[in-house]
Amino acid sequence: MIKKVNSVCTYCGVGCEISVEIANQNINRICAEKNFEVSRGELCIKGKEGYKFLNSPNKIRGAFIRASFLKKNSKLFKRVQFEKIVTLQGKSFLQVDYSEAFKIVAQKIKEITSSESPNSFAGIGGARTNCESSYLFQKFTREIVKSPNVDNCARVCHSPSLRGLKATIGEGASTNPFSDIENSEFVIIIGSNTTEAHPIVGNKIIKAKKKGKLEIASIDIRETQIFKSSKYKLIIPFEANLLILNMLAFTILNENLENQEFIKNRTENFEEYKKSILNDPFANPTFFNKIKGYEYLAEEIPKLAREYATKKSMILWGLGVTEHQDGSQAVMAIANLALLTGNIGKSGAGLIPLRGQNNVQGACDMGMLPYFKPDYQTPEKTGLMTPEIFDEVLNGNVKMIWNIGEDLAHIHPNLNKVHKALEKLDCLIVNEVMLNEVTKFADIIFGVRSAYEKEGVYINAERRLHLSQPLVDSDLPDDWQVIQGVANALNSHWHYQENEDIWSEVQKVAKNRFAGADYDKLRTKRREGSGLQWPIFENETPILHQETFRTEKGLGKFVYQSYKLRGQVQEILENQNTSSEYFYLSTGRTIRHYNNAAQTKASSKLAKHHQEDILLVSAEDKDFFKSMRLVKLKTKFGETAPLQIKITNKLKKGTLFATFHHSKSKINFIFGDVADELTKTAQFKSMKVKVIKIE
Ligand code: SF4
Numbered sequence: 102m103i104k105k106v107n108s109v110c111t112y113c114g115v116g117c118e119i120s121v122e123i124a125n126q127n128i129n130r131i132c133a134e135k136n137f138e139v140s141r142g143e144l145c146i147k148g149k150e151g152y153k154f155l156n157s158p159n160k161i162r163g164a165f166i167r168a169s170f171l172k173k174n175s176k177l178f179k180r181v182q183f184e185k186i187v188t189l190q191g192k193s194f195l196q197v198d199y200s201e202a203f204k205i206v207a208q209k210i211k212e213i214t215s216s217e218s219p220n221s222f223a224g225i226g227g228a229r230t231n232c233e234s235s236y237l238f239q240k241f242t243r244e245i246v247k248s249p250n251v252d253n254c255a256r257v258c259h260s261p262s263l264r265g266l267k268a269t270i271g272e273g274a275s276t277n278p279f280s281d282i283e284n285s286e287f288v289i290i291i292g293s294n295t296t297e298a299h300p301i302v303g304n305k306i307i308k309a310k311k312k313g314k315l316e317i318a319s320i321d322i323r324e325t326q327i328f329k330s331s332k333y334k335l336i337i338p339f340e341a342n343l344l345i346l347n348m349l350a351f352t353i354l355n356e357n358l359e360n361q362e363f364i365k366n367r368t369e370n371f372e373e374y375k376k377s378i379l380n381d382p383f384a385n386p387t388f389f390n391k392i393k394g395y396e397y398l399a400e401e402i403p404k405l406a407r408e409y410a411t412k413k414s415m416i417l418w419g420l421g422v423t424e425h426q427d428g429s430q431a432v433m434a435i436a437n438l439a440l441l442t443g444n445i446g447k448s449g450a451g452l453i454p455l456r457g458q459n460n461v462q463g464a465c466d467m468g469m470l471p472y473f474k475p476d477y478q479t480p481e482k483t484g485l486m487t488p489e490i491f492d493e494v495l496n497g498n499v500k501m502i503w504n505i506g507e508d509l510a511h512i513h514p515n516l517n518k519v520h521k522a523l524e525k526l527d528c529l530i531v532n533e534v535m536l537n538e539v540t541k542f543a544d545i546i547f548g549v550r551s552a553y554e555k556e557g558v559y560i561n562a563e564r565r566l567h568l569s570q571p572l573v574d575s576d577l578p579d580d581w582q583v584i585q586g587v588a589n590a591l592n593s594h595w596h597y598q599e600n601e602d603i604w605s606e607v608q609k610v611a612k613n614r615f616a617g618a619d620y621d622k623l624r625t626k627r628r629e630g631s632g633l634q635w636p637i638f639e640n641e642t643p644i645l646h647q648e649t650f651r652t653e654k655g656l657g658k659f660v661y662q663s664y665k666l667r668g669q670v671q672e673i674l675e676n677q678n679t680s681s682e683y684f685y686l687s688t689g690r691t692i693r694h695y696n697n698a699a700q701t702k703a704s705s706k707l708a709k710h711h712q713e714d715i716l717l718v719s720a721e722d723k724d725f726f727k728s729m730r731l732v733k734l735k736t737k738f739g740e741t742a743p744l745q746i747k748i749t750n751k752l753k754k755g756t757l758f759a760t761f762h763h764s765k766s767k768i769n770f771i772f773g774d775v776a777d778e779l780t781k782t783a784q785f786k787s788m789k790v791k792v793i794k795i796e
Pocket residue numbers: 110111112113114115116117143144145146147148149299300301302
């Protein structure tokens with residue numbers, strides 16, 4: 102018998118609702134109904150095909166303790182009950198009952214935190230699992246272990262969006278629903294390859310454009326697919342986002358296009374901001390007349406600014422903005438533009454950070470951050486951010502990491518350093534769905550349910566809560582059950598029976614956002630193919646900041662940061678003769694894979710078109726690359742594996758682009774510790790690399 106089940110896609114932060122045909126515990130087909138709120142009858146190829154991992158031989162089906170870990174800890178674990186000895190990724194593990202593994206983890210936590218400080222423990226993860234698990238993970242780390250060190254993979258993506266938006270408009274989340282794009286007249290897309298990384302949002306923008314009312318401005322370091330549909334196509338130099346955003350604001354002020362009434366009634370700090378920007382030598386777009394190859398920006402930026410200021414406009418951005426040393430400041434510059442023009446707090450106008458993981462918004466909302474508890478409350482003690490955790494491992498102060506669903510050994514920068522830190526740990530516990538790079542370092546592995554095998558709340562990039570339901574049965578525990586098992590082995594007496602028990606607690610602890618979002622309401626919404634946008638009381642809140650901002654005074658606050666001259670812009674400006682073997686590299690995603698590709702490569706339809714990370718090089722540099730087929734990229738932090746090159750006319754001279762999905766390419770080995778100054782989010786979008794010919 103075929104049954105149909107509604108749930109939510111497990112991949113990106115768009116959070117498409119799915120309708121799944123299931124027969125005999127097998128998924129026949131995943132599609133979306135026309136009336137579904139986000140997906141509206143469309144899914145990208147990952148949404149349709151990305152479920153094959155459920156039957157992959159790489160799926161982890163049990164609890165495992167590494168044999169060498171037990172040997173090293175033989176005094177602590179005298180007798181371990183195990184089912185069998187297995188080899189995982191070339192290493193010997195004992196497969197044990199979960200309850201046995203809970204005891205072992207608890208004993209190790211006790212040993213480490215009593216001989217060292219509780220701060221020697223860190224919990225990282227939570228953005229791929231449900232909110233219930235994420236909530237319980239931070240509660241476990243803070244209240245049971247008493248360590249403040251919790252973090253999630255927002256650290257390598259949108260922490261700067263949270264920081265930048267909180268500082269200006271008081272809430273680090275999208276202001277409007279995706280569906281509201283069709284009510285907009287003008288959208289600026291900056292630093293986002295939307296059609297590949299957030300495909301269903303990309304479709305919505307293109308459809309709105311085709312209907313005739315919407316114009317698009319695309320700003321990126323290369324020509325992405327959405328440029329074709331764009332009125333303004335701005336290819337900009339590397340590390341120039343803040344420069345361009347400030348220039349947009351300069352034009353608006355210089356031409357008196359600001360919304361004075363909005364500024365007077367809804368904002369603060371305007372005069373100081375205005376003075377700073379009008380006196381900033383880098384804020385006038387004519388600066389680009391001196392930047393060879395990019396002179397056209399001196400004319401295009403003012404045109405774009407005028408259209409943004411005089412229309413009902415939105416700004417959407419991705420990691421091309423946040424993954425820079427001034428990522429948080431660039432997000433503040435984006436918010437400044439909305440405050441300057443009143444393009445916020447109403448339909449068709451707003452700010453949409455395109456968040457990456459399916460539940461990265463939820464993990465942040467649940468308090469999986471070193472500086473925020475659930476509901477963005479201030480913790481008693483601020484913990485370490487993930488890069489600081491790695492540093493403290495190497496300094497000998499952090500001894501144990503519990504990592505849930507984040508491939509630390511693949512998706513972070515400076516992987517030579519990260520791998521060294523992971524090897525140095527006394528104990529690495531990993532909850533995972535699939536074997537991947539981080540499981541190669543794990544001492545204890547808990548196989549856990551994937552999103553397609555469990556219930557739970559996921560929060561997408563427009564603050565929408567979806568309640569998932571299992572598509573197929575599983576004998577494995579959910580992440581929260583593993584956390585509870587260990588908590589109780591540490592005498593905690595937790596007695597959550599099901600996800601809903603935890604969610605009811607979340608509703609009380611995080612009442613400013615979730616008080617009215619009970620499971621019954623969410624189940625009803627799921628039947629309709631929808632969810633609810635927080636804050637949710639009696640009703641949901643599709644559009645934020647309509648009357649007041651969620652800041653202390655209720656006012657939006659202008660915060661100005663001048664661009665700091667550096668990198669490619671400085672080299673061109675000063676006509677520096679850098680060697681031709683050095684290039685600027687940016688990384689990004691393809692539509693067919695998700696992050697470390699552990700789940701997506703299990704589907705042949707996804708894997709066959711993208712089996713390796715290819716290096717895209719500019720047609721303007723074809724002379725340099727003419728006798729090359731394979732090259733390595735090198736920095737002082739490391740080098741990549743040999744990469745095939747492909748010439749494209751979508752990149753400007755001196756620039757390169759590569760995806761990072763396949764660990765064998767070792768792309769993230771060449772990135773160092775340069776990061777956003779406020780959040781330590783790595784600068785993945787700009788790295789000067791040396792190209793070395795291999796073949
Ligand atoms: S756009 Fe994102 S959420 Fe939607 S189907 Fe594709 S991967 Fe899934």
